[in-house]
Amino acid sequence: MNSSRRYFLKVASLSTFALAAGAAGTKAAGAEYEAYPEGLKAKRWAMVIDTRRFQNPESMRPIIEACHKAHNVPTIPGPKEVKWIWDDTFEHAFADDPSPLLPRGIEERRFFLMCNHCTNPSCVRVCPAGATYTTQGGLVAIDYHRCVGCRFCMAACPYGSRSFNFQDPRPFIKELNAAYPTRMRGVVEKCTFCAERLEKGLMPACVEASNGAILFGDLNDPDSVVRQALARNFSIRRKPSLGTDPGVYYII
Amino acid sequence: MFNAKYVIPGIIVFAGLFTAPFWINMLSPKHEKVVVELPAHPVTFFGEERSQCIEPREWMAANHMELLIEWRDSALRENKRIYTATDGKKWETSLQNTCMACHSNKTEFCDKCHDANSVNPYCWDCHVIPQGNNNEF
Numbered sequence: 167m168n169s170s171r172r173y174f175l176k177v178a179s180l181s182t183f184a185l186a187a188g189a190a191g192t193k194a195a196g197a198e199y200e201a202y203p204e205g206l207k208a209k210r211w212a213m214v215i216d217t218r219r220f221q222n223p224e225s226m227r228p229i230i231e232a233c234h235k236a237h238n239v240p241t242i243p244g245p246k247e248v249k250w251i252w253d254d255t256f257e258h259a260f261a262d263d264p265s266p267l268l269p270r271g272i273e274e275r276r277f278f279l280m281c282n283h284c285t286n287p288s289c290v291r292v293c294p295a296g297a298t299y300t301t302q303g304g305l306v307a308i309d310y311h312r313c314v315g316c317r318f319c320m321a322a323c324p325y326g327s328r329s330f331n332f333q334d335p336r337p338f339i340k341e342l343n344a345a346y347p348t349r350m351r352g353v354v355e356k357c358t359f360c361a362e363r364l365e366k367g368l369m370p371a372c373v374e375a376s377n378g379a380i381l382f383g384d385l386n387d388p389d390s391v392v393r394q395a396l397a398r399n400f401s402i403r404r405k406p407s408l409g410t411d412p413g414v415y416y417i418i
Numbered sequence: 419m420f421n422a423k424y425v426i427p428g429i430i431v432f433a434g435l436f437t438a439p440f441w442i443n444m445l446s447p448k449h450e451k452v453v454v455e456l457p458a459h460p461v462t463f464f465g466e467e468r469s470q471c472i473e474p475r476e477w478m479a480a481n482h483m484e485l486l487i488e489w490r491d492s493a494l495r496e497n498k499r500i501y502t503a504t505d506g507k508k509w510e511t512s513l514q515n516t517c518m519a520c521h522s523n524k525t526e527f528c529d530k531c532h533d534a535n536s537v538n539p540y541c542w543d544c545h546v547i548p549q550g551n552n553n554e555f
């Protein structure tokens with residue numbers, strides 16, 4: 167009886183090895199992967215928004231449209247809305263700033279809001295599927311293939327940057343950009359700091375559309391445009407007390 | 419073996435009946451090989467007109483799904499978006515902008531084989547099908 171059990175274990179372990187080897191052998195041919203040589207690189211990407219240049223809410227529309235058109239973001243009215251970049255008042259954008267008496271210029275001004283690409287992103291910590299992660303230059307990215315739609319990240323994000331696709335977004339996309347995918351029902355989406363454009367050497371779509379009012383660069387490089395702008399102007403960030411270390415700076 | 423003269427023929431009959439749908443279908447006169455529509459015109463990639471697929475046709479037919487998964491992971495997780503094929507040519511790792519630039523007819527290319535093999539991939543829930551060939555979007 168003992169010998170037959172021994173024989174069974176031998177056959178079982180050998181066939182497990184054979185199966186594992188077979189599975190490993192199906193990997194693709196001797197191909198290699200590389201990044202675009204013209205791709206932009208940074209230790210820590212950051213955005214600086216000169217809010218003084220957006221006194222008129224109408225001047226913000228083309229920038230929002232440029233982003234949403236480039237990324238096939240649907241326009242859905244009501245509570246199921248999906249947004250990557252939007253605008254709001256000082257009171258809402260900087261909710262933990264206590265001053266109730268704001269100068270009129272700031273009270274009437276609207277502020278661009280988007281994903282802050284935090285250094286310590288709470289959304290990444292809570293994602294149970296590994297679908298959201300930090301990548302090159304501290305960008306917070308989402309792999310929609312992996313997203314299971316649990317919306318933990320939406321609960322964790324203190325900036326409300328993430329939107330859930332409650333329905334198929336395609337009927338709500340006015341003009342389809344055929345070079346970029348859409349999303350499907352049941353995944354969460356948000357601003358990506360245009361990772362796909364940075365990798366081809368292009369600046370983010372909102373930066374390009376802003377005429378220099380939105381700056382983008384490496385926060386770790388003292389000569390970068392963002393560092394120079396921050397050195398010359400007073401800037402604030404959203405909810406810094408939470409310790410997420412957001413990467414979007416607002417010049418007031 | 420106990421009762422081998424009954425057990426072994428029994429197993430053979432069971433295996434024959436169990437696989438009947440496959441071989442009945444294969445022997446029937448209505449059985450045909452799936453013929454997909456291959457792209458007719460060369461497309462420009464990296465400044466060069468190309469009419470060959472990135473890898474040999476048989477290899478692609480058998481392994482395209484694993485290649486696409488590799489492409490996805492290298493592009494999204496490692497920020498590597500250029501694929502150097504076995505023949506040394508470079509391609510952008512993109513289903514929408516590389517594969518479907520040539521294979522623009524989804525119904526006659528992708529769907530034919532997928533339907534015949536009864537697989538239902540959800541690539542096109544997000545990735546956009548080139549317009550003009552399909553009415554799906």
